[in-house]
Amino acid sequence: MSATFWVWFGIAVYIAVGLGIALIARRQLGVGVSEFFLANRKVGGFVSALTYSATTYSAFMMVGLAGLTYMGGVGALGFELTYLCGMFMMVFFLPRFWLVGRKYGYISPMELLSDRYQSRWVGATAAILALVFLVPYMAVQFIGVGYLMNSISQGTIPVVGGMVIAALCTIAWSNIAGMRSVAWTDAFQALIMIATSAVVLGVVINALGGFGDFFSKLESATPGLLTVPTAKGVFSINMFIGLSLPWLFFLISNPQVSQRLFIPKSVTAMKQMLGGFLIFGFIYTLISVLWGFSATLLVPGLENADLATPNLLALPIIPTGLAIVVMIGITAAAISTIDSILLTLSSVWARDIHKGLINHKVSEKGELRVGQWVIPIMAIIAFVFAWWAAGKTGLNFMIAPLSSAASAGLLMAVPTIFGAFFWKRGTALGAMVSMIAGAIIVLVFQVTGWKPLGWWPGVWGFIICVILFVGISLATKPPREKAEEFMDYLQKKLKEGKFI
Amino acid sequence: MSKFVWAWIWFALLLALDIAIPWFILTRVEKVNGAFLFWTVWVVAAIISAFIIFLKWREMER
Numbered sequence: 213m214s215a216t217f218w219v220w221f222g223i224a225v226y227i228a229v230g231l232g233i234a235l236i237a238r239r240q241l242g243v244g245v246s247e248f249f250l251a252n253r254k255v256g257g258f259v260s261a262l263t264y265s266a267t268t269y270s271a272f273m274m275v276g277l278a279g280l281t282y283m284g285g286v287g288a289l290g291f292e293l294t295y296l297c298g299m300f301m302m303v304f305f306l307p308r309f310w311l312v313g314r315k316y317g318y319i320s321p322m323e324l325l326s327d328r329y330q331s332r333w334v335g336a337t338a339a340i341l342a343l344v345f346l347v348p349y350m351a352v353q354f355i356g357v358g359y360l361m362n363s364i365s366q367g368t369i370p371v372v373g374g375m376v377i378a379a380l381c382t383i384a385w386s387n388i389a390g391m392r393s394v395a396w397t398d399a400f401q402a403l404i405m406i407a408t409s410a411v412v413l414g415v416v417i418n419a420l421g422g423f424g425d426f427f428s429k430l431e432s433a434t435p436g437l438l439t440v441p442t443a444k445g446v447f448s449i450n451m452f453i454g455l456s457l458p459w460l461f462f463l464i465s466n467p468q469v470s471q472r473l474f475i476p477k478s479v480t481a482m483k484q485m486l487g488g489f490l491i492f493g494f495i496y497t498l499i500s501v502l503w504g505f506s507a508t509l510l511v512p513g514l515e516n517a518d519l520a521t522p523n524l525l526a527l528p529i530i531p532t533g534l535a536i537v538v539m540i541g542i543t544a545a546a547i548s549t550i551d552s553i554l555l556t557l558s559s560v561w562a563r564d565i566h567k568g569l570i571n572h573k574v575s576e577k578g579e580l581r582v583g584q585w586v587i588p589i590m591a592i593i594a595f596v597f598a599w600w601a602a603g604k605t606g607l608n609f610m611i612a613p614l615s616s617a618a619s620a621g622l623l624m625a626v627p628t629i630f631g632a633f634f635w636k637r638g639t640a641l642g643a644m645v646s647m648i649a650g651a652i653i654v655l656v657f658q659v660t661g662w663k664p665l666g667w668w669p670g671v672w673g674f675i676i677c678v679i680l681f682v683g684i685s686l687a688t689k690p691p692r693e694k695a696e697e698f699m700d701y702l703q704k705k706l707k708e709g710k711f712i
Numbered sequence: 713m714s715k716f717v718w719a720w721i722w723f724a725l726l727l728a729l730d731i732a733i734p735w736f737i738l739t740r741v742e743k744v745n746g747a748f749l750f751w752t753v754w755v756v757a758a759i760i761s762a763f764i765i766f767l768k769w770r771e772m773e774r
Contacts, residue, residue, distance in 0.1 A: 286747045287734075293751045294730055297758040300723050303765045304716075427744045438742050440734045449735055460727075479771045486766055490759045498752070710770045712715045 215532050219365045222536040226404075226543065227381060233400050234385050234393035241389040245576050248390035249319050249559040249583070255391075255475040257484025259399045263552070264472050264485055265492040266398035266405065268462070270549035271356025273500040274409055274542045275521045276611030281504025283517035285437030287447030288612070289501045291456050296493050298460040302486050305464055307711040308633050308702055309473035310482060315701060320556070321470045321629075322564040328632040328698055330691035331640035332568040337647050338625045339564040342467050343590070344651070345621030346553050348601070350594035352611045352618075353546035354378055355602045356518075363522030364539045371602055378547055379595050383588050386551040386558070391475065394551050401544035406492065408541030409499045412525075412534055416506045419529040426506065434508045454668020455612070458619035464629050465622040468549075468556040479709060518611050550594070557590050558583035617658055620670030624650030627681040633702070635685075636695040642685030650677030719765060726758050 246252055255263070273292075281288040309321070318324045322342070326335030354375040361374030385397050420426045436443020440452065464470050476482040507520035510527060514520055521542070525535040562583035567574050574582070601614070624647045631638030650673040656662070657669035664672065706712070713721075733754075734747040741747070 286751070289748060290730065290734055290751045293755040294727075296755050297726055297730065300719075300726070300758050300762050303719060303762055306766075307769065431743055435742055438744060438746055438748055439739055440747055441739075449731060452731070452735075479769050483766055483769055487763060490762060494755065494759060705772070708770075709772045710768050712719055712765060 215536075216365050216368045218532060218536050219361070219369065219539070222540050223361075223377060223543075226540045227377075230381065230385060230397050230400065230547075233396050234388040237393040237396045238389040241392055243576075245319055245559070245563070245579055245583075246317070247392075248580055249555065250471070250475050251391040251395060253314065253475055254477040255395055255481065256477060257481035257488065259395050260472070260476045260481055260485035261488025261492065262399035262402040263395040263475075263548075264469065264489045265496070266402040266545065266548035267468055267472065267552040268489070268549075269402075269405065269493070269496055269545055270615075271353045271360075271542055271546035272549075272611055272615050273496060273545060274405075274503060274538075275356040275360065275518060276352065276615060277497075277500045278504035278507060278521050279517040279519070280612040281501050282507050282514070282520040284446040285434075285439070285442045287440040287442065287452055288504065289497070290440065290447075291452060291459065291612075292497045292501065294456040295459040295462055296490070296497060299463060299486075299490060299493070301461075302463060303712060305470075305633070306473050306482055306486060307479075307706060307709060309470060310476065311702060311705045311709075312698065313474035318474065319563045320560045321464075321467045322560055323568075325625075325628060325632055325643065326564065326568060328691075328694065329628075329638065329640040329643055330694050331644075332564075334628065334640050334643045335564040336569050337644045338467075338628065339560045339568075341622060341625055341647055341651055342560055343557060345618045346466075346468070346557060347590070347594050347597050347618075348614055349618035350550050350553055350590075351598035351601055352614050353550050354595055354598035356611055357543050357546045358598070358602060359519060359522055360525075360539050360542055363519070363526055364535055366526075372599060374543075375595060375598055375602075378543065378550065379591050381547050382550040382554055383591050385547070386555040386587050387584055390555060394548075394555050395475070398548045398552065401548040402492070404541045405545045405548075406496055406499075408538045409496065409503070412530065412538045413499050413503055413506070415530060415534065416510070416524070417502070420506060420509060426502075426509075429509055430505055434505075434512075437505070437508060448666075450663075450666040450668065454663075454671055455616045457668075457674060458616050458623045458670045461623055461626045462619055465619060465626050467560060467622075468553045470629075471556050471559070472552075550591070554587045554590055558586040561586040617654075617669070620658070620668070620673060621651050621654045623670050623674055624654065624677045626674070627678050631681060631685070633699075636692065636699060637685050637690050638681070638695075639685045639688040639690045641688045642681045642683070645684050646677045646681035649680055650674065653677075715765075722761060726754065729754060 322335035357378040358371035358374040361369045511523040628643040654673040738746045
C-alpha cells in the first residue's frame with residue numbers, strides 16, 4: 213500500500229483516539245462555566261503538567277524552532293531556553309494566580325485584571341489584545357501542520373487540506389467537554405509529541421554515527437552555527453532580545469497558559485505541574501534544536517528553513533512508518549495548542565466581553581452558549597490568516613518569528629499583570645492606555661518593518677508600555693481599597709503555604 | 713533581604729548571564745562546548761533553583 217494510504221490511516225487513528233478521549237471526558241462534564249472552562253479547578257498534577265506542556269509547545273518546536281536552528285544556529289537554543297528560564301517566575305506567579313482564582317472565582321486572567329483594577333474595561337482591553345494577537349499564533353500552527361502533511365504525503369494532501377484537518381479537530385475537541393476534553397486530549401498528545409520526537413531524533417543521530425560523530429560533524433561541516441552571532445550575522449543581540457523578550461513573559465502574557473494556573477486541584481498538583489513541565493520543556497527543547505542541527509547536516513541549502521523538518525522526514529533514512537508517526541506527533545503538538553487557545557478565547561469573549569460589557573445579566577447557560585459559538589468563529593479567522601501567510605517567504609513569515617511577533621503584542625499586558633500583584637498604585641487608566649498604546653506600536657512597527665536603533669517591535673512597545681503604565685498610574689487615583697484587600701489576602705495565604 | 717527579593721535578584725543575574733556569556737565571552741568558540749553547553753548548563757541551574765523553591769510549598773487547608 214502507498215505512503216499516502218498510511219498517512220491517511222495514521223491521521224484516522226489519531227483522530228479516532230483523540231475523539232474517544234474527548235467523549236470519555238464528556239461523561240464527567242458537570243454544569244456551569246467553571247466546569248466547562250476550568251474543569252472545576254480539579255485537575256490532577258500529572259494531567260496539569262501535560263496540558264501545560266502541550267499547550268505551550270506546539271508545531272513551533274519541531275517545525276519552527278528546528279527551522280530557526282537550521283537558519284540561525286545555536287542562538288535558537290538560547291532563545292528557547294530563555295523562555296524556559298523565564299519559567300522561574302512561576303515561583304512568584306503560580307501560587308498567586310491559583311490563590312486568587314480560588315478566592316474570587318476568576319474564570320479568565322482578564323477577569324482577574326478587571327476585578328483587581330475595578331474596571332471592566334481593563335479586562336476587555338486585555339481580552340481584545342488576546343483576540344487580535346493570538347490569531348497569528350494559531351495560524352502558524354495550521355501552517356506547520358499543512359507543510360508537514362503535504363510533504364509526508366508527497367504532495368497528495370495539499371497544504372490547505374492539512375490545515376482543514378487541524379481546524380476540524382480543534383473545534384471538536386474544545387467544544388466536546390471544554391477544559392476537561394482539552395486537558396485530557398492534551399495529555400495524550402503531549403506523550404505522543406515527546407515519544408515520537410525522541411525516537412526519530414535517535415534514528416537520525418544514529419544515522420550520523422552517534423552523538424560523538426554528530427557533534428564533531430556539526431563543528432566542522434557548518435562553521436559559525438555554534439556561535440552568536442552566526443558566521444552569516446544571524447542572531448545579533450538585537451534579534452535575540454527582540455525574539456526572546458516576548459517569550460520570557462509568555463507564562464503570564466499568554467492567557468491560554470496563564471488560565472491553566474487556575475486549574476490544579478491542590479498545592480501538590482501545582483508542584484507536580486511546574487516540575488513536570490520544566491522537565492518536559494528541557495527535554496523537548498533539546499530534541500527540537502538537535503533535530504534542526506541534524507537538518508543542517510542532512511538537508512543543507514534549503515531556501516525556506518521552515519521546510520527543514522518536512523525535508524528531513526522525507527529522507528530514506530527515516531522509515532515511512534516512523535515519518536508518519538512523527539507527523540502525527542507534530543500535528544498533535546499543533547492541535548493541542550490551538551484547541552487550548554480557542555477554549556481560552558471563548559471564555560475570554562463570554563466572560564470579559566459579552567458578560568463584562570454587552571450583557572451583564574446573561575445567565576451561565578447563555579454565557580456558555582456564546583463561548584461555544586466563539587470557538588468555530590476564531591478557528592475560521594485563524595485558518596484564513598494561515599491560508600494567506602502560508603504562501604509568503606522571508607524571516608517575518610517564518611514560524612518562529614511570526615509566533616514571537618504574536619507574543620510581542622501580548623507582552624503589552626505584562627506591566628498591568630505585574631501591577632495587579634505587586635503594585636498598589638497601579639490604576640485602570642494606566643493599564644488600559646499602556647496596553648492600547650503598546651499594542652498599536654507593536655502592530656505599526658511589525659507591519660512597516662520599522663526597527664529604530666535596530667530594536668524589534670516588542671522591545672519598543674514594552675518600553676513605552678511600562679513608562680505609560682507607571683506614569684499614568686501615578687497621575688490617577690488607584691482602587692486602593694480593592695488593592696489592599698487583594699494583596700493582604702495574598703500575603704496571608706502566601707505565608708501559610710510557604711510560598712515566596 | 714527577604715527570600716522574595718533574593719529570588720528576583722537571582723533571576724536578574726541569570727538573565728544578565730544569558731546575554732553576557734554567549735555574546736561577549738564565547739562569541740568565537742565554534743565548539744559544542746561553547747554557547748551550546750553554556751545555555752544547557754545555565755537553564756539547568758535555573759530549573760534546579762526553581763525546584764529548590766517550590767518543593768518547600770506546603771499543602772493548604774481547603
